[in-house]
Amino acid sequence: MVMDYMLSEEEQMIVETARTVAVEKMKPLREYYDEKEEFPWDIVKEFAKADLFATYIPEEYGGFGKGIMGLVLAVEELCKVDGAISLSLAATALGAFPILVAANEEQKKKYLPDIASGTKLAAFGLTEAGAGSDATGMTTTAVKDGDYYVLNGAKCFITNGGDAETYTVFAKTNPSRGARGISCFILEKGDTGFSFGKKEKKMGIRASSTRELVFNDCRVHKDRLLGKEGQGLMIAQATLDNSRPGVAAQALGIATGALNEAVEYARKRVQFGQPIASFQAIQHMLAEMATEIEAARALLYASARMIDSGKVKRTSKESAMAKLFCSEVAMKVTTNAVQIFGGYGYTREYPVEKMMRDAKITTLYEGTSQIQKNEIALNLIKEYISSSK
């Protein structure tokens, strides 16, 4: 039973559609993609046909217009079955948010409809080998040359890298200005001088591609600049405010999937002449898992609703809280799910070890849990200062 979060009829449609796709199309192939580490194009096509890429994109650009809540519901429902294949969709949202928050009308019209229809995947390029938590340490540059910018450098750990068509990439246009010297550009697969480096071999989310983006005298027209020069870091921050609930939803979905598996197994597994679900030791674990998941869901939905209300200018704190809490709960819940399964849980015969591997990334990307805490504390203190003035 799920608590009643008063979802609208359209939101309910998103949940049902995502569930059908997840169970009918994704579930039969989740072991395959985890094992083979291939990009799940056939499932991506199913997401597209069901309009699942459209949930958060405004209707005027071919979307379903259901905001962050729409994205969260789709991602959560998909990730209950598989948190890796679904990342093709969640990471596309991450790549699309810079366009949603900073693009001009022309750019939105050019790029968003293909993203909404799932015709083109997107990716977000901020991280570099030497610039993870500290984005200002990036060394990729974009030098203006007439009507063009020339990009040089490399981005690493880019989800959907190589498989996406549309990239939002950050580079320094004025290295001397530090945080204010970063700008954001739209790159297209096939742009001259834009290539892909090695594909990472990962612990989890193996159905998702993680590649290096390489820029070697890559010339793009100035109409690819998002916002104004120097606004890059601001765009990145606004993007993360919107996208972190998506990671939280991924974590929440994985956790819920693991809990479902754990309950089912505990009811069937007989030891000492009775199902292990009858032992208080197991019951208390399940009770904790269920309670934490529900608390995580309540926090995430409240944050998503707050962002969608548009009443608050910045939601960095709330987005970070949702991401921090959901991802930590996911790690704990999936670890305990493996514990309940015992030795069987450690084998690839059962899905919980994969859920545990997939969950781990949610405490790392789009800012580690520690970075989320920095974000929360910083904004908390700011709020206190401004309210005491």
Next chain:
Amino acid sequence: MNIIVCIKQVPSMANVQIDPETGRLQRDGVESVINPFDEYAIEEGVRIREKAGGKVIVITMGPPQAESALREAISKGADEAILISDKVFGGADTLATSYTLSSAIKFIGDYDLIICGRQASDGDTAQVGPGTAEMLNIPHITYVKKIELLGDKSIRVERIMEDGCDLIESPLPALLTVGKEINVPRISSLKGKMLAKKAVIKTLDAATINADAKRIGLNGSPTQVIKIFTPPQRTCGEKLTGDAKKIAVALVKRLSELGIA
């Protein structure tokens, strides 16, 4: 290409109950779904429309709540949906249903192709499709697994037989019944669901389709359900063993004992 797809709302296969008094299906409180074979009919209609243009009209005869099945069909790509509903249609057997559907189809007019699921999961008769075609006086082909358009006046289809396939050409209009071999039905998209939510479902009653009162509903149904039961399982017969001569002798002896030979 205007395609009419005939569907039926049936109780979900998960929990079918029979009323012990009347021998009819208990429909109250049971989740209703589109008859699974009809899902393939809808999908095939939509695929042909996507290739050849035109429209897909989904029709069903049923109580007002059958409208939900029609809305689902729209979410899966049908253009229009019509509910054929009237109290006097109640209690129809396959003959009366075929008559009612054919009357509605004549009223709708302008169609090139009719597609039905091969049979309904509740009655399992597989009669209504062919029955409707007979009353419309058009050709019908059952158990179709592949449809190929030959221009807009004829089709070539593959029909599944026990020992292989028949390749059949037919002029249009024609009625085809299809099964799960023909395609993989799509999952309703979000936009499809929105269209379904907003769609206006037209209702046709007996008077509108000019149906003969003697041929519809219970009055038009010669079939009477006397009893529905699970036949007792046949027990294993007597086994005679030994060489052929021994068996033959034993067999004749047993038959004459039983007064058969």
